[in-house]
Amino acid sequence: MFKRMFPLVLLVLAGCAAKPEFQRASLLDTQHQRTGVFFTIETQPLIASPWDIRYQALQLDSDPNLINYLGLFEQEVNKLPSALLHLSGLATVAFVRKLAVGAQPRAAVPDYIHEVLYYDVDAPGDAYLRHVVHHEFYHMLEQQLYGSAYYKDPKWHSLNPADFTYGKGGASARDSSVSVFSHPHPGFVNGYAMSGLEEDKAEIWAIIWAEKSWLKVAPLVESDPILQQKIRLLTAQIECLAPELAMAWPAYIQNYLAAGAVCAHVDSINVSVAPTETTQSAVGNQRAGE
Structure with missing residues (x-):
């Protein structure tokens, strides 16, 4: 494979x-x-x-x-x-x-x-299609990097508020309103990101690359230190494995990249909270694409 x-x-x-x-x-x-x-x-x-x-x-x-x-x-x-x-x-x-x-x-x-x-x-909608291109690509990347597209990344989980628990996965978040960039909770760009850790990471990856998505969430990111930390961690995790990304990140996220060596930044994240969600099956938890 x-x-x-x-x-x-x-x-x-x-x-x-x-x-x-x-x-x-x-x-x-x-x-x-x-x-x-x-x-x-x-x-x-x-x-x-x-x-x-x-x-x-x-x-x-x-x-x-x-x-x-x-x-x-x-x-x-x-x-x-x-x-x-x-x-x-x-x-x-x-x-x-x-x-x-x-x-x-x-x-x-x-x-x-x-x-x-x-x-x-x-x-519908070119801006949405561009977002979906990157969201789905990240699911494939996560599968390859961690052996599962539903990997419960403990470093990522540790960035969330201590009392937060993800939902039942993307397949259960069917209402179109969940994809709207609404900042429903500290650290999350929309309700879909709250449905599962894997969807949260894929949504952050998509806003990084899909410029119109970024323009909608930029004010949210600027005011939310958790979102900033998530962008910093995700970009560092992937750049640590693909150094070519150092010259490819969009200019508009430069202020949210790790200041030093990316691999060192990943290692510096202390895992203070263990993931508690039950991993959903690949069949039941596939991205619905809202």
Whole structure:
């Protein structure tokens, strides 16, 4: 599961989703030349286990939502060093329609078994789509770094208020209001971040890279020392493993980066509170994509 390739394969799928066999689509040669990314059309149905991932096919040459998503996806991924993409283990990105896990609609789904990220091109709003690109990517990165996308990071947990307990995970936070940047509690940008430690980290990662998301939360970060500490810890944790990030962080978060050696900063975090949440199953706790 950990052998990866680059560049990414951006895949338009037909049917439902295991390891696919790919066929290069000549219609996409121009886009491939422009981006350096391989685009292919899946010719056989896929079965992704243990997730019941469902979706509909796209018609690439006539689908404006797909073309729009491909463009913004390219812009967002180009912010990340190639070394970080390798580190994430991500192999394939699939753009689909009517994405769901079972009967539950999703804007995006990470498949940790096959290292595939699924994105629904009909999810509304470019700013939201850019946020989701980075949120889902972080889930894949966390899986690769810690062996589980639901890792209960004790250093992260120790930054939260002593009386705080996370919810039951992203799959249980279905109301669209939870994704609004509302600062519902010290240390959290929205209700979705409060649903699970893994969602909290993914939301912080997304606001770091998705500029419009950052602009909405910047006043919250400026007034909340816990959010500042979380940004500092997360950036230090990942840069410690991918030093190339030192030159890639957006200018607008520079004031919240670790002042010294990033690995030393991570080591300096004292674990004063142990995680108490019950780890949810990968099937039940997958990102719903609100």
